[in-house]
Amino acid sequence: MIKFCLKHLAAPVACIGLLASTLSAPLAQAADLKIGLAAEPTAMDPHYHLFTPNISLANQIYEPLVMKNPDFSMHPGLAESYRAINPTTWEFKLRKNVKFHDGTAFDANDVLFTFCRVPTVQNSPSPFTLYTKAIKEMEAPDPYTVIIKTTEPYPLLPNELATIGIISDSLIDGEKVHFSDAGCKITHKWPATEEFNSGKAAIGTGPFKFGQFTKGDRIVLKRNDAYWGKKPAWDQVIMRPITNPGSRVAALLSGDVDFIERPTTQDIPRIKADPRFKIEGAVSTRTVFLVMDQSSDKAPPGVKTADGKNPFKDVRVRKALSMAIDRRAIVDRIMGGFAKPAQQLMSKEFFGTDTSLPVLATDVAQARKLLAEAGYPDGFEMTLATPNDRYINDSQVAQAVAQMFTKIGIKTGVDAMTASTFLSRRAKHEFGIYLFGWGAQTGEMSSPLRGLVATVNKTKGWGSSNYGKFSDATIDSTLDKAMETVDDNKRRALMAEVSKRSMELMAVIPLHYEVTPWAMKASLNYKARADEFTKAEDVTPK
Numbered sequence: 308m309i310k311f312c313l314k315h316l317a318a319p320v321a322c323i324g325l326l327a328s329t330l331s332a333p334l335a336q337a338a339d340l341k342i343g344l345a346a347e348p349t350a351m352d353p354h355y356h357l358f359t360p361n362i363s364l365a366n367q368i369y370e371p372l373v374m375k376n377p378d379f380s381m382h383p384g385l386a387e388s389y390r391a392i393n394p395t396t397w398e399f400k401l402r403k404n405v406k407f408h409d410g411t412a413f414d415a416n417d418v419l420f421t422f423c424r425v426p427t428v429q430n431s432p433s434p435f436t437l438y439t440k441a442i443k444e445m446e447a448p449d450p451y452t453v454i455i456k457t458t459e460p461y462p463l464l465p466n467e468l469a470t471i472g473i474i475s476d477s478l479i480d481g482e483k484v485h486f487s488d489a490g491c492k493i494t495h496k497w498p499a500t501e502e503f504n505s506g507k508a509a510i511g512t513g514p515f516k517f518g519q520f521t522k523g524d525r526i527v528l529k530r531n532d533a534y535w536g537k538k539p540a541w542d543q544v545i546m547r548p549i550t551n552p553g554s555r556v557a558a559l560l561s562g563d564v565d566f567i568e569r570p571t572t573q574d575i576p577r578i579k580a581d582p583r584f585k586i587e588g589a590v591s592t593r594t595v596f597l598v599m600d601q602s603s604d605k606a607p608p609g610v611k612t613a614d615g616k617n618p619f620k621d622v623r624v625r626k627a628l629s630m631a632i633d634r635r636a637i638v639d640r641i642m643g644g645f646a647k648p649a650q651q652l653m654s655k656e657f658f659g660t661d662t663s664l665p666v667l668a669t670d671v672a673q674a675r676k677l678l679a680e681a682g683y684p685d686g687f688e689m690t691l692a693t694p695n696d697r698y699i700n701d702s703q704v705a706q707a708v709a710q711m712f713t714k715i716g717i718k719t720g721v722d723a724m725t726a727s728t729f730l731s732r733r734a735k736h737e738f739g740i741y742l743f744g745w746g747a748q749t750g751e752m753s754s755p756l757r758g759l760v761a762t763v764n765k766t767k768g769w770g771s772s773n774y775g776k777f778s779d780a781t782i783d784s785t786l787d788k789a790m791e792t793v794d795d796n797k798r799r800a801l802m803a804e805v806s807k808r809s810m811e812l813m814a815v816i817p818l819h820y821e822v823t824p825w826a827m828k829a830s831l832n833y834k835a836r837a838d839e840f841t842k843a844e845d846v847t848p849k
Contacts, residue, residue: 340541340843343555343567344526346697346726347548349432351520352503353472353511354425357433357758357771359593359746362470363840364546367528368408369472369511372399372418372453373465377589377836379750381465385413385473385512386453394460394793395443401451405535407475408509408516415447419484420476423491428500432730433772437758438467438748440768441790445486459791462798466749474498475510514539514844523548528843539844546843550696550725559584559826566827568841569699572643578826588645588824589835592747594652594755595698597691597708597816599625600739602776607739609690609722612683619740619775623681625813629667630674631715632708638819641703645824649817651806652745652755659752659789659802664810667817674715686716692732692741695723699821705742708818733774744821745772746839752802756786760805760814777814 346360353365366374372386386399405413422445425435441464444456457464476482479495502508509517514534518527526546530539547564549555552571556578558564570578570586578584599619600607606617618624634648647654650664678686691712693705702723709719724732733741747754762778763770769783782805789801809815823839832847 338541338848339543339545340566340846341564342544342546342841342843342846343549343558343564344546344841345552345555345568346550347522348526349727349730350500350504351506351509351517351526352428352500353474354421354428354435355431355500355503357431357435357437357470357748359748359839362748363838363842364526365472366513366840367515367843368509368513368517369474370513371469371471371473372401373469375469375750375838377834377838379592379837381469384469385418389465392454395457397455397457397464399453399455401453402535403451405512406533407477407512408531409475409477410533411475411477411481411510413473413475413512414450415453416450416481416484417473417476418453419445419447419486419491420479421471421473423484423486423493424474424497425471426490427497430500432734433758434768435471436765436768437771438470438768440766441467442486443488460793461790462793462795463749463751463753463790466751470748472511472513474508477510478502478508515544518543537844540847541843544843552696552700556826559828566825566831566833566841566846568823568825570824570826572641572645572700575643575645575824575826583829584826585829586824586826587833587835588822589837590647590654590656591821591823591837591839592653592657592750592754593698593744593821593823593839594649594654595646595701595704595742595744595818595821596649596652596759597628597818598738598741598743598759598775599628599815600736600775602736608737609692610739611688613685613687614682618681618683618687621681622812623677624683625816627674627677627681627715628712628717629813629816630670630677631711631717632667632816632818633669633711634666634819635669637704637707641700641707642819645699645822646819647822649819651752651810652759652815652817653747653752653806654820657747657751659799659806661803661807664807667810671715678716683716686718688718689740690720690722690738692722692724692729692738694726694729694743697726697729698744699823701742701744704818708742736774738774742818748838750837752806753786753790756782756802756805756809757790760809761786775815777812779808779812779814782808782812782814 348360348364353369374384387402389399441461443458498508506517515528518529528544556574638646648666695702712719761769792798
């Protein structure tokens with residue numbers, strides 16, 4: 308029996324393990340599972356895009372060292388145990404007798420190769436370096452031990468490693484890798500994203516193998532019968548991107564698919580009333596918010612002011628926009644109760660939030676007053692960009708917000724588009740203000756604070772999705788201190804302090820927290836996840 312020490316994200320402990328008796332289980336009756344996806348992954352490359360659909364898919368093919376349970380507690384992955392040797396040094400003991408899908412053996416060199424490869428990924432819309440930049444040194448004293456050193460104490464390291472899928476060094480013919488935080492040197496070429504999309508490089512250790520990736524049509528996964536853990540119930544999983552929510556529900560009701568993500572809130576009562584189907588749901592780490600371009604003194608794209616200046620540079624304007632929004636009305640009337648009105652960038656039940664903050668207030672009169680004080684008594688004009696197929700009722704929420712802005716004198720139109728188009732245009736900084744969402748992959752507050760609010764810093768990997776270019780030195784320095792604080796209570800307090808200040812400055816404007824639903828045939832079981840992942844291996848016959 309292997310020693311087992313449970314690790315929870317809010318209180319790290321020294322080691323984790325797994326009962327040897329759970330490493331295998333009899334297969335269920337062979338069958339196919341058909342899933343309707345609400346958003347299409349942008350690549351099969353596990354390191355290309357820090358985007359929930361991508362990570363959810365990747366985790367089924369490429370496994371991390373440490374894995375997350377639905378409630379964000381941690382369990383063993385390719386590391387069967389780990390411990391903190393000192394505040395800046397971690398030791399990971401790797402699982403033995405694990406094979407990649409191509410039959411090659413997993414060992415420490417695969418881990419070093421993976422972490423060396425992450426910073427080399429080209430054209431990443433949101434890079435994984437957010438979760439690897441803290442690593443100063445990495446070495447393998449033997450084939451099944453990895454030592455990771457950070458410059459400063461970094462208590463969240465194991466949590467963050469749960470986002471990094473391990474790939475095979477067979478992609479570089481087994482070349483031995485020496486890690487360097489300045490950039491690793493290898494004689495081979497780093498595998499490109501296109502090689503993962505074609506399947507050539509899609510070699511992991513997970514419960515499923517690559518079958519097919521056809522953008523706009525389907526993703527096919529094949530069961531890995533040589534998997535080291537519990538075998539999935541399904542011979543084959545066919546994932547179809549059905550981004551129109553009505554079409555997705557129709558596909559379930561007609562039997563075209565067995566399981567769907569995010570049914571429309573309007574259709575949930577009908578699904579619940581049909582004995583052939585059922586709904587599972589959970590409060591997620593997903594926050595939907597607005598980002599304002601604060602990068603220039605000139606009015607950003609889609610914003611028209613009388614003086615030609617950027618209104619979002621003024622905190623009074625940002626606060627006025629927030630006060631114009633009736634979050635409770637959005638939750639009740641548009642989200643059908645499948646959301647919670649926001650106070651900050653994560654719901655209060657998660658680690659590092661400020662539990663004293665109230666729901667952000669609606670005050671139209673005060674909003675108009677703040678606009679006048681900022682020099683915009685007659686308001687201005689702008690276009691609010693939004694995806695229309697990424698989040699629950701996203702374009703409807705944007706339309707409602709636009710109407711609320713118009714009531715305070717800011718004439719607002721909406722530009723809604725598919726998520727793929729949105730991401731491409733956002734990367735080119737074509738939006739002055741836009742609606743988007745963030746799912747905290749670590750299950751705690753530092754994730755959105757570092758990704759969305761911290762000043763862009765490529766060395767640290769911070770601000771990876773801070774397209775508004777918000778910056779505040781106090782936030783950065785306090786967040787720095789929090790990320791080096793090992794004591795959980797002190798770290799929690801520091802992050803809460805940063806969260807409070809980010810709301811005082813209205814760095815971004817939170818709208819609501821999604822309560823994520825899944826709908827499925829009544830013959831299936833699935834435990835709803837706070838991280839919003841759809842993991843086919845966890846869908847089981849009833």
